[in-house]
Amino acid sequence: MSVSTIFEIVLAAVVLGLGIWTTAVRDTYSATVGFVVYGLLVALIWVRLDAVDVALTEAAISGGLGGVLLLGAAARLQDAKFMAADTPGKLACVSAAALSLLAVAALMVAVFLLPDSASTLAPAVVANAWTTGLTNPVTNVLMAFRAMDTMLEKVVLLLALVGVWSLAPDGAWGGHPGPRHQADANGVLVFLARLLPPIGMIVGIYIFWTGADHPGGAFQGGAILASMWLLAIMAGLTDTPPVNSQRLRLLLIAGPGLFLAVGLGGFWSGAAFLSYSPTLAKPLILGIEIAMIVTITTTLALLLAGTPERSAQQ
Amino acid sequence: MTAVRVFGVCAALAVGLGLYGLITNPQPLRKIIAFNILGSGVFLLFGVIGRHGAAAGVGNDPVPQALVITGVVVAFAATALAIALLLQLFQRTGSATLCNDAPRSAGPDPPGG
Numbered sequence: 349m350s351v352s353t354i355f356e357i358v359l360a361a362v363v364l365g366l367g368i369w370t371t372a373v374r375d376t377y378s379a380t381v382g383f384v385v386y387g388l389l390v391a392l393i394w395v396r397l398d399a400v401d402v403a404l405t406e407a408a409i410s411g412g413l414g415g416v417l418l419l420g421a422a423a424r425l426q427d428a429k430f431m432a433a434d435t436p437g438k439l440a441c442v443s444a445a446a447l448s449l450l451a452v453a454a455l456m457v458a459v460f461l462l463p464d465s466a467s468t469l470a471p472a473v474v475a476n477a478w479t480t481g482l483t484n485p486v487t488n489v490l491m492a493f494r495a496m497d498t499m500l501e502k503v504v505l506l507l508a509l510v511g512v513w514s515l516a517p518d519g520a521w522g523g524h525p526g527p528r529h530q531a532d533a534n535g536v537l538v539f540l541a542r543l544l545p546p547i548g549m550i551v552g553i554y555i556f557w558t559g560a561d562h563p564g565g566a567f568q569g570g571a572i573l574a575s576m577w578l579l580a581i582m583a584g585l586t587d588t589p590p591v592n593s594q595r596l597r598l599l600l601i602a603g604p605g606l607f608l609a610v611g612l613g614g615f616w617s618g619a620a621f622l623s624y625s626p627t628l629a630k631p632l633i634l635g636i637e638i639a640m641i642v643t644i645t646t647t648l649a650l651l652l653a654g655t656p657e658r659s660a661q662q
Numbered sequence: 663m664t665a666v667r668v669f670g671v672c673a674a675l676a677v678g679l680g681l682y683g684l685i686t687n688p689q690p691l692r693k694i695i696a697f698n699i700l701g702s703g704v705f706l707l708f709g710v711i712g713r714h715g716a717a718a719g720v721g722n723d724p725v726p727q728a729l730v731i732t733g734v735v736v737a738f739a740a741t742a743l744a745i746a747l748l749l750q751l752f753q754r755t756g757s758a759t760l761c762n763d764a765p766r767s768a769g770p771d772p773p774g775g
């Protein structure tokens with residue numbers, strides 16, 4: 349057994365241990381912290397699986413932004429009454445365990461019986477990379493070969509945001525999401541919120557830019573930019589924008605809007621919806637990605653900021 | 663390719679763990695966390711099968727990788743919406759419970775996705 353195999357087994361065991369603890373621990377806040385650590389270690393598994401693009405996404409979005417979201421919710425729900433009557437009975441627990449074990453067994457059989465000659469689309473992706481001028485295969489799939497998925501995913505993000513906003517009470521309709529944060533002006537949080545954003549913005553834009561040829565891209569970069577904006581909001585240096593602002597809404601539809609326009613342009617230039625001509629592919633993809641990172645940053649930050657709670661006049 | 667086996671088992675167990683937590687844990691926030699564990703197990707299965715399909719100098723089939731990146735972002739959006747709903751439920755009723763006089767009706771239906 350090689351050293352790397354031992355490392356893999358230890359990593360898998362720690363991840364599963366954290367998963368069990370997250371599921372079993374009584375205190376909800378502890379479970380949330382457990383899940384954040386779990387998400388970051390799962391990112392390490394992705395690195396071991398040679399999928400660095402996914403590892404970056406998992407760390408930035410599941411571990412980072414998802415962690416902030418869950419911790420915020422856990423803190424606000426701390427006074428919630430826990431009803432013992434909701435707890436399922438022994439029979440329900442045993443059946444749930446049996447069902448889960450059945451699912452685990454079926455998946456394990458599937459993993460162990462994977463055919464030796466794997467079906468894979470990697471050669472096709474590499475062979476067609478010249479049509480876009482980008483060398484990162486994952487970015488090629490996201491932005492060109494399966495561009496429809498990425499475009500519709502932006503629409504899903506917007507629909508989720510519309511859902512979150514539409515929960516606002518009448519008094520706060522169209523107002524600012526979340527509470528107005530205030531922090532000690534000489535405290536550590538304010539200091540970090542002044543120090544980190546310039547660095548974080550450079551890192552975020554670099555990860556976005558390098559995504560054309562190396563691991564990275566608009567999602568990962570956008571998540572980092574969104575966290576920098578949220579840091580400034582949480583330190584009270586700036587406020588969340590009112591959600592009825594026209595400028596904000598323009599930013600939110602910039603990504604999917606441009607994507608759709610370029611996609612329809614594919615009809616005009618010849619082939620099909622969302623087809624790029626090889627000579628224009630790289631500038632078109634880059635243009636879409638720039639509009640997309642703006643939209644992703646704004647959408648992720650506003651999803652985290654939550655439902656409007658204060659009217660726009662305040 | 664021991665990584666495929668080791669992490670394949672890990673992914674399958676994460677799916678089972680998430681499913682169990684989703685059904686048995688009565689608190690909505692814990693259900694949301696369990697659902698995310700279930701989701702991360704499913705994504706890992708994609709990664710394991712993509713790793714198995716490494717070819718042409720690419721260490722992991724890029725198509726499942728792209729699908730997982732899309733999936734992670736959509737899962738985040740769904741989690742954000744679920745948490746917004748939960749916080750509204752708590753703000754309007756003062757309690758965060760799914761049970762309203764018919765305790766068993768809320769239990770068996772959550773999986774679905």
